[in-house]
Each structure stands twice: as C-alpha cells, then as structure tokens.
Amino acid sequence: MEQRHLILVDEQSQKDRLERISKSLENDGVQLIYEEINPNECSVRQGNGDLKLDKDALKSKLQSIRFLSHLDIFATDYNLVDDELKGIDLIAMLYDLLPHYRNQVVMYSAQIEEVITNIITKRAIGFEQQVKMLKLLAQNEINYLSSEGEFEVKFKKLIIKEPDMTIDARLADSLCAIDNEKFKCSIPGYSDKRISEIGKLLLTKGAKTITLKKNITEHIMANITYIQNYE
Numbered sequence: 284m285e286q287r288h289l290i291l292v293d294e295q296s297q298k299d300r301l302e303r304i305s306k307s308l309e310n311d312g313v314q315l316i317y318e319e320i321n322p323n324e325c326s327v328r329q330g331n332g333d334l335k336l337d338k339d340a341l342k343s344k345l346q347s348i349r350f351l352s353h354l355d356i357f358a359t360d361y362n363l364v365d366d367e368l369k370g371i372d373l374i375a376m377l378y379d380l381l382p383h384y385r386n387q388v389v390m391y392s393a394q395i396e397e398v399i400t401n402i403i404t405k406r407a408i409g410f411e412q413q414v415k416m417l418k419l420l421a422q423n424e425i426n427y428l429s430s431e432g433e434f435e436v437k438f439k440k441l442i443i444k445e446p447d448m449t450i451d452a453r454l455a456d457s458l459c460a461i462d463n464e465k466f467k468c469s470i471p472g473y474s475d476k477r478i479s480e481i482g483k484l485l486l487t488k489g490a491k492t493i494t495l496k497k498n499i500t501e502h503i504m505a506n507i508t509y510i511q512n513y514e
Contacts, residue, residue: 284309287442288350289317292359292373296321304439313443318348322363322373336367342376352460354386356442360430361392361401371402375419383459383486384423385452387441391428398427451485454499458482470502 291297305315325341326334357377361370370390392398407413428437459482466478484495
C-alpha cells in the first residue's frame with residue numbers, strides 16, 4: 284500500500300473529514316498518515332491575562348513532526364488566528380524549514396475568492412512586501428480550495444496526485460530524505476558524503492553543483508544502459 288504524509292493546520296479540528304478521506308483512500312490502496320496542528324495551542328498567556336500567539340512555538344511544533352522530511356501534502360486554512368496568523372504565514376514557515384519543498388500545498392477557505400486579494404492588499408504593506416509575497420506565492424504551486432461543497436473530493440484527488448517535478452527536484456527530494464550517516468554516496472569522488480549531503484548540494488548553484496550533476500548523469504547512464512547482444 285502506498286503512503287501519503289499530510290500536515291493540516293486549522294484552528295478547527297478536521298478530524299471527521301480526514302477520517303472519511305483516509306477510509307476512502309484505503310479503498311484506492313493509499314494509506315494516509317496525517318498530523319493536525321491547532322495554532323491556538325501555541326498561544327501564551329501574557330501578564331494582563333490575554334492570550335498571544337507564539338509563532339516560534341508554532342514553528343517548533345511544525346518542525347517536530349516526525350515525517351516532515353517525507354511530507355507529501357501541506358494544507359492550511361487561510362483564516363487562522365484573527366489578523367495575527369493567516370495561511371500564507373504557515374506556508375512561509377514551511378518554506379523556511381524546507382526551502383526546496385516541491386510537493387503539494389493547499390490553502391482553503393470558505394471565501395477562497397478573497398484570499399489572493401487579502402494577501403496582496405492587507406498582509407503585504409507597501410511595494411517591497413507585496414513583491415516578497417508574490418515571490419512566496421510563486422515559489423511552488425499552491426492549490427486553492429473552497430472549504431465548502433466538494434472539498435473532500437477535490438482534496439482527495441490532490442493527495443493522490445503526483446506533483447510534476449523535474450528530475451533534479453525529485454532526485455534531490457529523495458536524497459535529502461535519507462539523513463543517515465550510514466548511507467554514503469557510491470559515486471567516485473563523493474564516497475565520503477552522506478546521501479542527504481548530495482541532495483542538498485544538488486539543490487544549490489555553482490561550479491560544484493554543475494560538476495556533481497555531470498557525475499550523477501554519468502553514473503545514471505552507466506546503470507540504465509546496456510549494449511544489446513554484447514558479451
């Protein structure tokens with residue numbers, strides 16, 4: 284059975300929905316492993332008795348999820364904690380923890396048509412912040428869903444759907460996920476490197492990365508080709 288790893292952020296529990304989706308996926312041969320985060324649980328009480336969101340605690344909570352490095356889909360409600368926290372802030376946290384994340388991202392809301400306008404005109408103050416937000420929105424494909432109507436059907440399709448990633452991105456993603464010192468690279472000249480180190484180097488730019496890509500290509504070619512009728 285295939286596995287899909289999901290993190291969902293919402294101030295209202297989506298447990299019932301997720302259980303229905305999970306059971307439906309099982310019929311398709313997919314096991315859904317998921318974790319819900321309620322940002323309200325990361326609030327701290329101030330001296331005056333008011334509760335205030337601790338964004339550092341929220342980020343630590345996200346980072347502590349055991350399957351973060353194997354994440355297939357990240358979903359967040361847009362309207363979370365009043366004006367303190369929106370879904371776009373969670374996506375920014377995700378990209379900060381996983382700068383090269385290229386799997387599914389979902390942002391949902393009952394007023395999904397108003398989300399982009401809210402991000403650009405209210406969350407971003409001034410031209411520089413607006414440019415920053417636009418870059419964040421363009422960093423990876425984001426799927427926008429209405430939390431009403433056929434949400435569960437559309438959400439399930441996104442869970443099953445394989446992201447259209449380049450070979451570089453897919454290879455780097457697989458390599459970075461193997462962060463164990465016992466796993467070493469078999470390519471000559473890189474045998475002292477962890478597999479995850481090769482993945483991280485593959486995601487950077489520069490002469491070393493260009494050389495690595497050439498070596499990986501040669502290594503792949505040597506392993507996936509053969510000469511017919513040659514002994």
